Amino acid sequence: MKILRSAKLLLDDIDRHLVGRLHNDSRTSIRTLAAEVGLSAPSCSERLKRLEDCGAVRRFTIDFDAAPLGYTLQAIVRVKSLPGQFPLVEKLIKEIPECVTCFKVTGDDDFVCHFYLRSIAHLDDVLKRLHGKADTHTSIVKTAPVDRRLPPL
Numbered sequence: 781m782k783i784l785r786s787a788k789l790l791l792d793d794i795d796r797h798l799v800g801r802l803h804n805d806s807r808t809s810i811r812t813l814a815a816e817v818g819l820s821a822p823s824c825s826e827r828l829k830r831l832e833d834c835g836a837v838r839r840f841t842i843d844f845d846a847a848p849l850g851y852t853l854q855a856i857v858r859v860k861s862l863p864g865q866f867p868l869v870e871k872l873i874k875e876i877p878e879c880v881t882c883f884k885v886t887g888d889d890d891f892v893c894h895f896y897l898r899s900i901a902h903l904d905d906v907l908k909r910l911h912g913k914a915d916t917h918t919s920i921v922k923t924a925p926v927d928r929r930l931p932p933l
Contacts, residue, residue, distance in 0.1 A: 791836075791933055794817045794819065794827060795827065795831065795836075795933075796933040797816065797817050798813055798817065798824070798827060798828060798831065799831065799836065799837065799930065799933060800930060800933065801813060801816065802828075802837065802840065803930050806840040806841060806842070807840075810824055810825050810828070813828075843928065846896045850898050851878075851896035851897060851898055852897075852898065852899070853896075853897040853898065853899060853900070853902070853903065853920065853921075854894065854895065854896055854897070854920070854921035855894075855895045855897060855903055855918050855919065855920055855921060856892065856893070856894055856895075856918070856919045856921060857892075857893045857895060857907070857916050857917070857918045857919075858889040858891070858892050858893075858916065858917040858918075859873065859889060859890055859891040859892070859893060859910065859914045859915075859916050860888065860889050860890055860914060860915045860916075861890045861913065861914045862912075862913055862914055862915070865913045865914060866890060868913055869890065869891070869910065869913050869914045870884070870890075870891070872909055872910060872913065873891060873893060873910075876895075876906060876909060878895045878896055878897055878902075878906050879893050879894070879895055880894050880895065880896055881893070881894040882894070889917075890914075903918070
């Protein structure tokens, strides 16, 4: 991975615009992006390629609503492995398809996981996979006042 311009990853206004615009809508065409920033399509494409090469842009994806897919409940689960169980717990978490994000953290817990679930019974079934191997503390998500935003560029 190349570093973009310096160790500080300095972006100019065009780079910031491209990243912000694609963050909001990854389907925006190169032609539209180029027109917005005053570049030719090939120049704009080269800028995006550079942002990808340095790792600043890793992938182009979608934002979705899980509720129409039947996942009406979200939970944040803090997981603390029981002694000697850490590798197994990490493996089990990776195998749980309802876990959409997992952070390995410092402090009292080992992992903080975000789950999409169909019901409380579904949550219970998922947590049973960790029973006897980890202690869990669950919080049900009510809303997301801040959802998937970029840090200051």
